[in-house]
Amino acid sequence: MSAKPLAIVLASGGMDSCVTIAMAAKSYELALLHVNYGQRTQDRELHAFTAIADHYEVPEDRRLVISIEHLAKIGGSSLTDNTIEIPSADPGAVHAASSIPNTYVPFRNANMLSIAVSWAEVLGAEALFIGAVEEDSSGYPDCREEFYVAYQRVIESGTKYERPLKIHTPLIHLAKSEIISQGLELGAPLHLTWSCYRNSDTACGTCESCRLRLRGFEQAGVEDPVEYAW
Amino acid sequence: MSAKPLAIVLASGGMDSCVTIAMAAKSYELALLHVNYGQRTQDRELHAFTAIADHYEVPEDRRLVISIEHLAKIGGSSLTDNTIEIPSADPGAVHAASSIPNTYVPFRNANMLSIAVSWAEVLGAEALFIGAVEEDSSGYPDCREEFYVAYQRVIESGTKYERPLKIHTPLIHLAKSEIISQGLELGAPLHLTWSCYRNSDTACGTCESCRLRLRGFEQAGVEDPVEYAW
Numbered sequence: 253m254s255a256k257p258l259a260i261v262l263a264s265g266g267m268d269s270c271v272t273i274a275m276a277a278k279s280y281e282l283a284l285l286h287v288n289y290g291q292r293t294q295d296r297e298l299h300a301f302t303a304i305a306d307h308y309e310v311p312e313d314r315r316l317v318i319s320i321e322h323l324a325k326i327g328g329s330s331l332t333d334n335t336i337e338i339p340s341a342d343p344g345a346v347h348a349a350s351s352i353p354n355t356y357v358p359f360r361n362a363n364m365l366s367i368a369v370s371w372a373e374v375l376g377a378e379a380l381f382i383g384a385v386e387e388d389s390s391g392y393p394d395c396r397e398e399f400y401v402a403y404q405r406v407i408e409s410g411t412k413y414e415r416p417l418k419i420h421t422p423l424i425h426l427a428k429s430e431i432i433s434q435g436l437e438l439g440a441p442l443h444l445t446w447s448c449y450r451n452s453d454t455a456c457g458t459c460e461s462c463r464l465r466l467r468g469f470e471q472a473g474v475e476d477p478v479e480y481a482w
Numbered sequence: 483m484s485a486k487p488l489a490i491v492l493a494s495g496g497m498d499s500c501v502t503i504a505m506a507a508k509s510y511e512l513a514l515l516h517v518n519y520g521q522r523t524q525d526r527e528l529h530a531f532t533a534i535a536d537h538y539e540v541p542e543d544r545r546l547v548i549s550i551e552h553l554a555k556i557g558g559s560s561l562t563d564n565t566i567e568i569p570s571a572d573p574g575a576v577h578a579a580s581s582i583p584n585t586y587v588p589f590r591n592a593n594m595l596s597i598a599v600s601w602a603e604v605l606g607a608e609a610l611f612i613g614a615v616e617e618d619s620s621g622y623p624d625c626r627e628e629f630y631v632a633y634q635r636v637i638e639s640g641t642k643y644e645r646p647l648k649i650h651t652p653l654i655h656l657a658k659s660e661i662i663s664q665g666l667e668l669g670a671p672l673h674l675t676w677s678c679y680r681n682s683d684t685a686c687g688t689c690e691s692c693r694l695r696l697r698g699f700e701q702a703g704v705e706d707p708v709e710y711a712w
Contacts, residue, residue, distance in 0.1 A: 318552040322597050325548065328604035352642050358603035362640055363596040366589055367552050373588035374558035399640040406636055410592055410629040412582050 520554025
């Protein structure tokens with residue numbers, strides 16, 4: 253028996269979830285859930301997920317890779333629909349984005365949380381970590397803190413837990429630069445992560461995800477270990 | 483353009499969702515979502531879904547059939563795990579079930595709702611119907627009204643809707659016999675539905691789902707149009 257309780261961490265292979273894993277690992281045994289949903293760069297993200305899981309020595313039976321077809325089938329996002337172009341970010345406006353960009357995948361995080369909670373119920377996990385960021389994000393509605401507060405109530409009312417699973421969103425109010433600083437402090441393997449929405453070989457550096465990442469490293473005063481196309 | 487607003491109905495092929503469709507059809511154009519999740523009788527249920535969708539003349543582009551692997555992969559239920567036996571119901575105790583039976587699929591309805599909400603966002607649907615039954619059910623936590631009230635709040639906080647999608651659970655406080663009576667009144671094609679958890683040819687008549695159905699018909703004073711093994 254392990255002394256630490258078990259936490260499930262939603263792990264995309266990106267930087268935010270990598271830092272979230274590093275935070276969760278301080279107090280919990282890890283179980284990592286990766287969800288492919290037909291996004292363009294899913295093979296590259298799965299590769300990053302596996303490298304990060306290896307780094308944290310997560311055993312095979314506590315890694316779950318799920319492929320769902322429905323978000324791609326339903327469509328509505330440039331991330332899953334190749335007929336919609338991934339926009340390049342306006343470097344000045346990226347922080348203050350007031351409208352929701354076309355990279356928004358409708359209700360994506362709710363779909364992922366429901367998978368995680370089903371798994372948590374079977375494993376008997378006590379905590380569920382997700383690296384959602386409200387402050388310094390692209391304005392996706394399912395990255396707001398109130399969404400996770402509401403989801404906690406759904407877990408309490410819709411599962412058979414006596415002591416319900418607790419959702420943790422440790423990055424929710426952090427700026428990207430703070431996420432990077434904390435990740436470096438905790439020894440998170442940021443060099444293994446993948447953020448680009450557009451490419452799978454060399455990061456494009458111009459999509460909103462690359463821009464947010466690059467600006468974060470710039471503000472943190474450190475160099476991004478990942479290679480860019482320019 | 484149709485005069486009626488659009489509603490998505492979660493349609494399993496069972497009796498409850500069939501009556502829910504009949505209720506929704508009074509005020510809405512229908513879009514029907516069917517989710518296969520690796521349950522034993524999924525082919526038979528899909529067959530029932532298609533027959534019901536045909537009955538209501540739902541066009542092909544407003545039928546969505548989604549197969550998800552994760553609930554079966556995660557396990558924990560006799561419905562998706564062939565190594566766990568489907569229990570026979572104790573006919574006297576079925577109504578007052580205080581513990582959760584092993585047919586419970588962890589957080590199943592939350593997984594289905596999240597798919598439905600993603601689709602609703604893309605279609606611009608105004609309503610989402612699910613035929614969950616709290617009163618006369620098997621004691622599944624995700625069939626309780628409080629779960630749907632909590633989920634409504636998740637939709638409001640996690641989608642980009644300005645006028646958020648409204649969840650409707652018209653059966654939630656009905657007894658099975660009342661569901662049957664209302665279904666007959668509305669001309670719902672109950673003869674096309676499938677309820678048995680165990681078999682796909684002739685309904686077993688002894689699993690909890692068959693027992694609930696048979697008791698409902700008995701109390702409603704009508705004969706079940708579906709054939710049973712005995």
